[in-house]
Amino acid sequence: MKFKSSIFTQIWLPYTIIVLVLIGVLAMYYPSRQRALLSEYKMAELRQQASTLALSVELSLERDDFPGLTKTMNHLQADAELKAVSIATIESNKSVSYMTIPDTVDHEKMELDTLRYLTIEHPFSHPSMNGYVALTISKEDLKKDVSAMNRPIFLFLTLIAAVILVIVYYLANLITDPIKLVKENAMALQQGDFSLKQSKNSYQAKELISLQDSLMSLSHTLKEQKDINDQLTAGLEEEVQLRTNNLFKALEDLNVAQTISKLGSFEYNLENDTWLGSDNLKMVIGIQDDFINDYDHIMAIVFADDVEEVEQTFQNAFQSKGRFELNFRLRRPIDQEVIWVKCIGEFVLDDKTNDFKLAGVLQDITEQIHAQEELSVLSLVAKKTSNAVIITDKDRRIQWVNESALRITGYEMDEVIGQSPKMFQFEKTDRKEIERINLALAEGKSVWSELLNRGKTGNEYWLSINIVPLINAKQDVTGYMAVENDITERKEMELQREQYVKLLEDSRAEIRSINEGLEKAVEEKTKHIANLALFPEQNPNPVIEFDLLNAKLNYVNPAAKRILGELLNLPFVELLLTFNITSHDLQSEHEKGEFHYEGLIFEINLFMLEEKKILRAYLHNITEGKQNEEKLSHLVSQLTHAESELREKSDALEKSLDELKLAQSEIVSKERLSTLGMLIAGIAHEINTPLGAIKASGENLKYLFTEGVMKLIAQMEPSELMLAIRFYERAQIINLSTLEERQYIQKVIAQMSDIELNDRVKTKMARMLVQMGIFTIDDEIKQWMRLEKAEQIFQLSLNFVLILRSINTTTASSDQGSKVVKALNSFAHSNLSAQKSNFNLKENVDTVLTILWNKIKQGSRVVNAIPDDIVCFGLAEEMSQVWTNLVNNALQASGNNCMIAFEYTDTPTHHVINVANDGPMIPSEIVDKIFEPFFTTKARGEGTGLGLNIVRKIMEKQGGSIVCESDERLTRFIVTLPKISTE
Amino acid sequence: MAALWMVSQWGMAQSVVYFGNDIGMSSISNDKVQRVFTGKETLWKNGKTVVICLPGTKSPKAQEVFTKVYNKSVKEVQKFWLSLVFQGRAKSPVFFDTEQEMVDYVKRTPGAIGVITADKKSIVPSNLLISVNN
Incomplete structure (x- = not known):
């Protein structure tokens, strides 16, 4: 009985109570939910009705359709649950007036009594009036409806509870009775009562047998399960062994991999300050087994510069108990080599000691770091x-x-x-x-x-x-x-150099041509003289024939009679001796030598005629010839000298071009390519101009010599030639404008009034006189003008003047070319010997202005107001680069149309040079950036952006400075250079 | 200024004419008209149901007619009839957008009585006109 009551108390009673409670809760919940649902349904229905009524009111007002409202009201009044229906209109003063059905109800009172009534309102709106409709129902009616609806549900639930209790009681007895019987039988057996009690009904006996069978089956199942478990255990041990072997193999591979990758692991225990490293780690960081593994000794091998960062990283990681990764350097104790290592670690909780420990790995990344650094440098090089x-x-x-x-x-x-x-x-x-x-x-x-x-x-x-x-x-x-x-400028230089070389070769060829012309002219003159010998009557020189057989003069030409006169009356032999003719001279024709007579000089040529019976003597008056020869010799000497000088200058120019190329390459190497490239066009022009002048002068010389001198000389008598030379000696070389020349010609013509020449000849002679610089006609000139060959004499003299003028032009042009090349040399060789020295500031600026003159003259003006005697100490050639940049920038910015002024002041310690220009203003937002590298406002490809940056560096190198100020009127670069004297 | 305009409009309000069809009388007292048009009398003496015809509330003549008949504004007339119809105390009048529609309706509806401004009197058949006595 106890057992049964125990079973009931512990199992069946709680179960019954739970079931009853569940039913009770259901009985409570269901009506509540039902009421809520009904209320919601009612509310929704009321809202729908109110909405319909409000719409009906609005339509009635809108359409004047009051029958429609009537229909709606009839429908609503059919609903018996409605306690009241109201239309409330709101006046402009917010007062509300109600129309209520039934009109016996006080709507306001019902609306306020929310405990008893539920009122639903819905607004309506019409231009003529606004308001709302309200429908009211009684909450008590609602509750009554719910109660009525739930009554059958309560009855149903009560019936269900009763049925469950009965079923539970029956099932309890069905289970407990056989067990109770088994227990009673067991106790009876214990007490020696072997008369087992049978169940009161056969159904329970079957239950017992069934229970015993179930136990047997369970025992058998358990035995089978044990066998299966034994087999599984054996398999698991084998699997564990296999996996352990694999694990050892993987560990070994890992060790090899760590060795190859120079990787080692470590653990650091904070509690006992003990540091444990793997064998690989010891090898990586170069420590022996006897190394003291505490924090201080480990930190001692960290590279001194990195200790602070390493300690800070450890502390941060410890405080955050997080992971860290850091690259730092170690000095290996074993060989003192400094290596880079990557350390990855984490503070973790030790399961055994429950303390935090630092665990991590450390890898030698020295090679990677060096490779990265090298890569970084190479990358920077490639970029920049x-x-x-x-x-x-x-x-x-x-x-x-x-x-x-x-x-x-x-x-x-x-x-x-x-x-x-x-x-x-x-x-x-x-x-x-x-x-x-x-x-x-x-x-x-x-x-x-x-x-x-x-x-x-x-x-x-x-x-x-x-x-x-x-x-x-x-x-x-x-x-x-x-x-x-980019070798564009080098290519252009090469092209220009080829042009210069060709030009020089052309000049040489022309000079050779002049020489050949001279030689040819001399040869022609000689032939001319020989021709004269064939016609002695016409020969202006004395010709005498001696009849050696009869010892008398055979023939004397008119010139001999006129010049020698009385001399011919001498006895035959005495006459021969007078001419220094001896028996030796009678053998063959030959040049006897010179014969002097009354201030005249003759050259005697002897010829034997008629089987040596007749001796013919040509006395060639070479008095004037000798003098002319000296003059001509002097002229030719001058020409030769000029040609030589021309050749030297040409060679110098060619050499200078080579030097220019060399200088260019040097400048390129010093980031000055842009400056020189910018100048080279102008310099080429400056060199081309004198070369052109030299060429033109050469051509003039050639023409004057062949056509103007040699031909005229051939047509003249020595006396006329003498006159031409005397005339030339009175000439002077002057340069006149066309207007001046015309004025002087008129003046000279005016002085010719007493000369009987036609106007054309007068004008021609006057022009020639003016071109020779002779503006006053004296008696001697007038006398010359009356000569038969006056025009030829004047022309020859003029040609001599023009030859001299061409020679002067050649010399001046060569000097100009030399000056440009010298200036360029001075500029280009700047950094070869970057030594400070004393230099004249004004001359330094003038050198630059010479180089840039070709650009400046296109529309700009430069004033160099620096005093002549200012001597500075510094890098003279580099200062040239400073002036070049400033002037060139001003020219470029203004389109070669500006005024540039160099002004000088000083302070007790500094020279101050103010370079001002009236070109375009530099905007204030970029005036501070113009000295920065690679900053340029020029079109792409025109400027490197380095010019002003180099200028600033040049000034800083010398202890000076440069600043820029710009406003709408002027842009000023104020350059200062310290006053340092070496004296 | 608006007030002055309103007074002027009221002062200028035209008189109205009533007309009916088969209402059992050709003249009617002013008091009777008031009672009929306020829904207080719903049957004529000849037993016909009273059908009230009024200008539509949006009609331009509505205000003039309502002033003469009810001495109320359009809004007040609307509210008045809304209240009566809602409470089921009277049958709704019939509203017309034009006078001609109203005349045509009265012509074919026995018991109907309409009202329009006097200027439109000509469109009402003389046999339908009703004189109003004070």
């Missing part, structure tokens, strides 16, 4: 080098270009990426050279070339290109790298 660098993939699509490449081509980065380098080529690009490059690259070879390309703006530029295939570890070509150097 003045050479253009272009990298393509193997299909020659551009992958990357550096800043210089963009600067040279004028493209933006996104415009070239993915494009072919063919985009820079155009019709002038050498196709054969391109094919040669393609062939070399196809064979995997590097190739060098010089190509003419075109930039984005159409600018053409020469490039020196070196293309290298990029090859990976498998020896496959992965791409190409082109390093390009």
Whole structure:
């Protein structure tokens, strides 16, 4: 009985209570929920009705359709639950008036009595009136409805509870009775009562047998399960052994991998300050087994500069109990080598000691760091080098270009990426050279070339290109790298140099031609003299024939009679002796020598005629010839000297061009290419001008000598020649304007009134006199003018003057060329010996102005107001570069139309040079940036952006300074240079 | 100023004419008219149901007619009839947008009585006109 009551108390009673409670809760919840649902339904219905009524009111007012409202009201009044229906209109003063059905109800009172009534309102709106409709129902009616509805539910639930209790009681007995019987039988057996009690009904006996069978079955199942478990255990042990072996193998591989990657692991216990490292780690950081493994000794091998960072990282990681990663240096105790290591660690909780410990790995990354540094440097070089660098993939699509490449081509980065380098080529690009490059690259070879390309703006530029295939570890070509150097200015220099050399060769050829002309003219003159000998009557010189057989004079020409006169009356032999003719002279024709008579000089030529019976003597009066010869010799000497000087100057110019090329390369190496390149066009012009003048003078000389001198000399008598030379001696070389020349000609003509010549001849002679610088006609000149060959004499003299003028022009032009080249040399050799020295400031500026004169003269004006005697101590040639930049910038900014002034003041410690110009103002927002490197306002390709930066560095190097001030009127660069004297 | 305009409009309000069909009388007293048009009398003496015809509230003549008949504004007339109809105390009048529609309706509806401004009197058949006595 106890057992049964226990079973009831512990199991069946709680179960019954739970079931009853659940039913009770259901009985409570369901009506509540039902009421809520009904209320919500009613509310929704009321809202719908109120909405309909409000709409009906609005429509009635809108359409004057009051029958429609009547229908709605009839429908509402059919609802018996409605306690009241109201229409409330709101007046403009907010007062409300109600119309209520039934009119016996006080709507306001019902609306306020919310405990008993539920009122739903809905607004209506019409232009003529606003308000709301209200429907009211009784809450008590609602509750009654719910109660009525829930009554059957309560009855149903009560019935269910009763049924459950009965079923539970029956089932309890059904289970407990057999157990109770087994227990009673067992106790009976214990007490020796073997008369087992049978169940009162057969159903319970079956239950017992069934229970016993179940126990047997359970025992059998458990035994089978034990066998299965034994098998599984054996399999698991085998699996564990296999996995352990694999684990050891993996550990061994890991150890090898760590050794290869120079990686080691460590643990640091904070509680007992003990540090444990793997064998690999000890090898990496170079410590022995006897190393003391505490914090201080470990930190002692950290590189001194990195200790603070390492300790800070450990502390931060410890405080946050987080992971850290840090690169730092160690000095290996074993060999004192400094290595870079990457340390990755984490503070973790030790499961055994429950303390925090630091665990991590440490890897030697020295090689990676060095490789990264090298890569970084190389990358910077590639980016910032003045050479253009272009990298393509193997299909020659551009992958990357550096800043210089963009600067040279004028493209933006996104415009070239993915494009072919063919985009820079155009019709002038050498196709054969391109094919040669393609062939070399196809064979995997590097190739060098010089190509003419075109930039984005159409600018053409020469490039020196070196293309290298990029090859990976498998020896496959992965791409190409082109390093390009802009050699446009070098190419242009070469072209100009070729032109200069050709010009010089032309000049030499012309001079050779002049010499040949001279030789030819002398030869012709000699022939002319010989011809005269054949016609003695016409010979202006004495011709005498001696009849040796009869000892008398055979023939005496008129000139001999006129010149020698009485001398011919001497006895025959005495006459021969007078002429120094001896028996030796009677053998053959020959030149006897000179004969002097009454101040005249004759050259005697002897000829034997008629079988040596007749001796003919030609007495060639060479008195004036001798004098002319001296003059001519002097002129030829001058010409030869001029030619020699011309050759020297030409050689010097050629040499200077070579020096110019050398100077250019030096300047390129010092980032001064842009400045020199900018100047070279002007310099070429300055050199070209004197060369042109020299060439023109050479041509003049050639013409004057052949046509103007030699031909006239051939037509003149020695006396006329003498007159021409005397006339030339009175001449002076002057330069007259056309107007002045015309005025002087009129004056000279006016002085010719007493000379009987026609006007044309007078004018011609007057012009020749004026061109010779003779403006006053004295009696001697008038006498000459009356001579038969006056025009030829004047012309010859004038030609002598013109020859001298051409020689002067040649000399002056050579000097001008030398001056330009000297200035350029002075400029270009600046940094070769960058030594400070004393220099004259004004001259230093003047040198620059000479170089830039070609540009300045195009519309600008420069005033150098620096006093003559200012001597500065510094880098003279580099100061030239400063002035060049400032002047050139002003010229470029103003379009060669500005005034530039150099003014000088000083302070006790400094020279102050104020370089001002009235060109365009430099905007205030960029005036502070103009000295920054690569800052330029010029069009792409015109300026490097380095000019003013170099200027500032030059001034800083000398302890000076440069600042810029700019307003609408003037832009001033104030340059200061310290006063340091070496004296 | 608006007030002055209103007074002027009221002062200028035209007189109205009443007309009916089969209402059992050709003249009617002013008091009777008031009672009929306020829904207080719903049957004529001849047993016909009273059908009130009024200008539509949006009609331009509405205000003039309502002033003469009810001495109320359009809004007040609307509210008046809304209240009566809502409470079921009277049958709703019939409203017309034009006078001609109203005349045509009265012509074919026995017991109907309409009212329009006097200027439109000509469109009412003389046999329907009702004289009003004070």
